[in-house]
Amino acid sequence: KQEVTQIPAALSVPEGENLVLNCSFTDSAIYNLQWFRQDPGKGLTSLLLIQSSQREQTSGRLNASLDKSSGRSTLYIAASQPGDSATYLCAVRLIFGQGTELSVKP
Amino acid sequence: DTAVSQTPKYLVTQMGNDKSIKCEQNLGHDTMYWYKQDSKKFLKIMFSYNNKELIINETVPNRFSPKSPDKAHLNLHINSLELGDSAVYFCASSLSGQNEKLFFGSGTQLSVL
Numbered sequence: 246k247q248e249v250t251q252i253p254a255a256l257s258v259p260e261g262e263n264l265v266l267n268c269s270f271t272d273s274a275i276y277n278l279q280w281f282r283q284d285p286g287k288g289l290t291s292l293l294l295i296q297s298s299q300r301e302q303t304s305g306r307l308n309a310s311l312d313k314s315s316g317r318s319t320l321y322i323a324a325s326q327p328g329d330s331a332t333y334l335c336a337v338r339l340i341f342g343q344g345t346e347l348s349v350k351p
Numbered sequence: 352d353t354a355v356s357q358t359p360k361y362l363v364t365q366m367g368n369d370k371s372i373k374c375e376q377n378l379g380h381d382t383m384y385w386y387k388q389d390s391k392k393f394l395k396i397m398f399s400y401n402n403k404e405l406i407i408n409e410t411v412p413n414r415f416s417p418k419s420p421d422k423a424h425l426n427l428h429i430n431s432l433e434l435g436d437s438a439v440y441f442c443a444s445s446l447s448g449q450n451e452k453l454f455f456g457s458g459t460q461l462s463v464l
Contacts, residue, residue, distance in 0.1 A: 289394075339384070341393070
């Protein structure tokens with residue numbers, strides 16, 4: 246059964262820093278991988294979706310990569326801002342990781 | 352226009368009561384889901400319907416009964432509510448055969464007293 250793990254569970258960085266969030270999965274027979282953002286008390290906002298045939302996707306300051314063979318995905322956030330503070334979740338075929346709670350300090 | 356909408360947003364009720372949460376999507380998707388997010392913020396899938404047919408039914412007490420009257424709606428009825436049912440319930444939808452991108456509603460916070 247697919248298991249999805251996200252490391253670290255929490256991350257605090259100063260504004261302007263580049264950072265990487267990690268997502269690993271146990272079953273490499275995936276269809277796609279999706280990264281979400283969740284603000285406190287809110288729903289999930291889709292950030293990026295990488296299909297299994299793709300290696301990466303970019304949207305603004307966000308870049309997500311996918312390495313199926315190693316069962317890993319990373320979400321790279323460039324020049325972080327306080328507004329990026331939220332919980333970031335990855336999902337592989339409907340299974341979610343526990344999330345990384347990001348805090349960007351001004 | 353809200354793509355995936357859930358009602359109510361908040362639901363406070365006593366133990367033993369029966370309650371329903373409604374979900375509607377206007378994206379033309381054919382697959383809908385219910386997720387439960389516990390106090391530790393972990394999201395776990397409960398049910399999935401495709402074209403009104405149940406296709407995923409995780410280990411969920413049979414007090415929980417989903418109903419899909421049509422492709423655009425998926426409701427969740429909960430009987431004999433227990434304290435442990437307190438959580439945020441999210442509805443989501445996707446289009447099968449495509450990249451199956453998930454779209455989420457804003458959630459229903461259920462508090463059982």
